Amino acid sequence: MAEEGDVVSKTFRALVERADRKFARVRDFPSYGRAQGQHYFQKVFKAYMRLWKYQQEHRTELVKAGLNRWEIGEIAGRIGQLYFGQYTRTSEARFLVEAYVFYEAILKRRYFEGCKVKDLGVRFKELRFYARFLLVSLILNRTQTVKVVVEKLKALVDDCNANFRETNFKEWKLVVQEIVRFMNADTTFTIPSARPFRYSAIFDCHPSSVQYVARFHAKKVLKFRDAILMSYHRNEVKFAELTLDAYRMLQCLEWESSGSFYPKHLAETKENGVVVDYSGTSGLIDMKLVADMTDPxxxxxxxxxxxxRPSVTHLIAV
Incomplete structure (x- = not known):
């Protein structure tokens, strides 16, 4: 049994190293351009899906061999990054939702939070996870999730300041300030009943039912396929490199047929009247949770x- 556990552990570590090497090749690819490096992304997805499936099938042996919960969270986070990267390249909503599914699972199952690790490197991984999850939640209009994650990020930054006094967390304090300022400025947070900027089946009629729109599309004179959203203003309200204006325009340029992006009051997940606790080591993320959301x-x-604030060469490259 011990030998079998060693084989499982070594196989897992080999899969992790292989997936990480492939991830490093695509991490710095620009988030624009048509199908640039698409074959690399397919290879990375395949590597991480294989890794995820392997750790699901051998979770018990891996935990006995010393697998940390934050390592599971890191794998799920990488998959979330890949999905979000595909969204930024294609603008397909299904990729954005897939990213949210993985990030939300990390949060609910407390893969980072539950370990109480005193390792600075792991804490930075947790900080980056919160920042990435905030960006995905913002774009998806998950206002309640944003508020929850902001509080967790604040608490984590304070905890890191208290436990790692020799390390400067000034940049992360600025991240917290940015997201709070963003929330205070955006109507999605200040006016809960505000309708979304996206086309929404809840509020809008189908474009084919509007005669002048139907006639325009029937002639197929012009198709809107690409857009560049940028800003040069100083001291803009922004989070990361997403300014408030770009955030609103991004949503105005998207269809959302199912109404699923519209913010709703979230209820606690329950089973048989009992709140589900994902803090155990057996929690699994269903890879098929999200169906294709596209409406033909x-x-x-x-x-x-x-x-x-792109340079001239950067703008030309786009």
Whole structure:
């Protein structure tokens, strides 16, 4: 049994190293351009899906061999990053939702939070996870999730300041300030009943039912396929490199047929009247949780490149 456990552990570590090497090749690819390096992304997805499936099938042996919960969270986070990267390149909503599914699972199952690790490197991984999850939640209009994650990020930054006094967390304090300022400025947070900027089946009629729109599309004179959203203003309200104006325009340029992006009051997940606790080591993330959200009767979302104060060469490259 011990030998079998060693084989499982070594196989897992080999899969992790292989997936990480492939991830490093695509991590710095620009988030614009048509199908640039698409074959690399397919290889990375395949490597991480294989890794995720392996750790699911051998979770018990791996935990006995010393697998940490934050390591599971890191794998799920990488998959979330890959999905979000695909969203920024294609503007397909299904990739954005897939990213949210993985990030939300990390949060609910407390893969980072539950370990109480005193390792600075692991704490930085947790900080980056919160920042990435905030960006995905913002774009998806998950306002309640944003508020929850902001509080967790604040608490983590304070905890890191208290436990790692020799390390400067000034940049992370600025991240907290940015997201709080963003929330205070955006109507999605200040006016809970505000309708979304996206086309929404809840509020809008189908474009084919509007005669002048139907006639325009029937002639197929012009198709809106690409957009560049950028800003040069100083001291703009922003989070990361997403300014408030770009955030609103991004949503105005997307179709959302199911109404699923519209913020709803979230209820606690329960089973048989009992709140589900994902803090155990057996929690699994269903890879097929999100069906393809595309509606064939609606035009595809135009690709969008979001640039913050780009140089001339950067703009030309887009």
């Amino acid at each position: 009767t609606l035009p595809p979302n135009p690709r969008k490149a979001i640039l913050y």
